[in-house]
Amino acid sequence: MADNNNINLLNKTFDVIELLASSGREMGVSEISRRLSMVKSGTFRILNTLKERDLVYQNPATKCYALGLKLYFIGSAAQAGLPLCTVAKKHLDALSITYEECFELSIPYEQSTSVPSCLVVCSGSAFSSARGMPNLLRPLHATSAGKCLLAFSSGSDVKSYQGFELKAFTDKTITSWETLNAELPVIRDRGFSSCKSEYENGVNGLAVPVYDSMHSLLGALSVSGTSDHMNKLSEDELVRALQRASRNIGKNF
Secondary structure (H helix, E strand, O other): OHHHHHHHHHHHHHHHHHHHHHHOOOEOHHHHHHHHOOOHHHHHHHHHHHHHOOOEEEOOOOOOEEEOHHHHHHHHHHHHOOHHHHHHHHHHHHHHHHHOOEEEEEEEEOOOOOOOEEEEEEEOOOOOOOOOOOOOEEEHHHOHHHHHHHHHOOHHHHHHHOOOOOOOOOOOOOOOHHHHHHHHHHHHHHOOEEEEOOOOOOEEEEEEEEEOOOOOEEEEEEEEEEHHHHOOOOHHHHHHHHHHHHHHHHOOO
């Protein structure tokens, strides 16, 4: 019985961490308890323990909680050890230097507390975006990488997402599954996806799929930047550059 209780507590602790990660904002004890159907006192004890380990931070003004900086270092260490990131990094850095835009590699991210998302697992560090530190969890339906992953995933994977509401981030976000489903075969036919102000106003993006040597989908390689700068670049050239990098990354797996 004690072992079961410990496992249950561990699961609840990870539920709290994952909820804070997916929310992208500070949350109070009451909201966390309600969202996870947990007893408030138990939620507080978990948060207090995580706070003592510097895994969560409590805002002294609002008393709300967010992920702590220590988790950033843990995540960075995990990312550095991923073979996919190790291989992709040199290609992303080279592209960032050449085009002075943000190049990223994303993979699908399974979660049940929000809209289906993709996770940025590797970014080019040679060019620093003026937009500041981005949220590494991005909605599938509103980003070039997300739509690329949807388009090139199996039909059953896409169908499993279709019970989710498509949240609007800008007035250009696709919020209808009917509209999104009509766009996916177009993306497959041309071999890349695009977004224009669908996740952030004034930010455009392009993405291509990355396959391994057995032609299994590994992720999506994307570029994003301000619409003013992206419009000055050749879309055809960017897509070809992404596709070359995608092939070079994929042949290692």
